Amino acid sequence: GENVEQHPSTLSVQEGDSAVIKCTYSDSASNYFPWYKQELGKGPQLIIDIRSNVGEKKDQRIAVTLNKTAKHFSLHITETQPEDSAVYFCAARRSNFGNEKLTFGTGTRLTIIP
Amino acid sequence: DAGVIQSPRHEVTEMGQEVTLRCKPISGHNSLFWYRQTMMRGLELLIYFNNNVPIDDSGMPEDRFSAKMPNASFSTLKIQPSEPRDSAVYFCASTPTGYGYTFGSGTRLTVV
Numbered sequence: 001g002e003n004v005e006q007h008p009s010t011l012s013v014q015e016g017d018s019a020v021i022k023c024t025y026s027d028s029a030s031n032y033f034p035w036y037k038q039e040l041g042k043g044p045q046l047i048i049d050i051r052s053n054v055g056e057k058k059d060q061r062i063a064v065t066l067n068k069t070a071k072h073f074s075l076h077i078t079e080t081q082p083e084d085s086a087v088y089f090c091a092a093r094r095s096n097f098g099n100e101k102l103t104f105g106t107g108t109r110l111t112i113i114p
Numbered sequence: 115d116a117g118v119i120q121s122p123r124h125e126v127t128e129m130g131q132e133v134t135l136r137c138k139p140i141s142g143h144n145s146l147f148w149y150r151q152t153m154m155r156g157l158e159l160l161i162y163f164n165n166n167v168p169i170d171d172s173g174m175p176e177d178r179f180s181a182k183m184p185n186a187s188f189s190t191l192k193i194q195p196s197e198p199r200d201s202a203v204y205f206c207a208s209t210p211t212g213y214g215y216t217f218g219s220g221t222r223l224t225v226v
Binding site for chain 1 (some may be wrong): 118145147154156157159165170205207209210212213214215216217218219
């Protein structure tokens with residue numbers, strides 16, 4: 001089955017600087033890669049996703065890049081703010097019809113230092 | 115839309131007792147997932163349903179765990195008998211298309 005590795009496990013960044021979180025996946029048939037943000041006491045919330053027909057996607061201060069050849073994808077947060085502090089999860093899913101299950105990475109605890 | 119609704123938010127039970135967790139997916143979402151989250155193992159998929167039919171239950175730990183989806187608006191995850199190692203946060207999520215899961219707020223289960 002799919003295996004998703006995520007690094008780093010913890011990341012501290014000065015407010016205003018950029019943060020980058022990286023994930024690798026094992027199944028070359030995977031074609032959907034979402035990122036989730038989880039705040040304390042809440043469920044994970046989708047913040048951005050990318051499909052394998054594109055290499056990069058941006059939404060205001062966040063962006064995701066995908067390298068299918070190397071089987072890795074990254075989350076970039078620019079101009080970080082205190083409210084960006086949370087745990088971030090990457091995930092991957094293959095494209096089989098009727099298969100909607102996501103495999104998640106182990107998470108990155110991001111702390112923004114004011 | 116109220117989102118995915120889970121109940122209870124917190125559950126404390128004694129070892130050996132039966133525990134039932136409940137989930138109401140978003141209306142119109144035809145896939146529902148149960149995940150378990152622990153510090154040691156992260157987010158683990160337990161089981162998922164498509165159009166109320168269980169598709170993959172390979173993540174269910176053992177026979178003590180069972181899940182049902184009697185209709186499109188309700189699902190339960192039952193643990194009988196419960197054990198301390200079952201202590202975790204259990205999440206339900208739903209999606210209409212396989213893209214963009216919406217998670218509930220979770221049920222924090224503590225088995226003492």
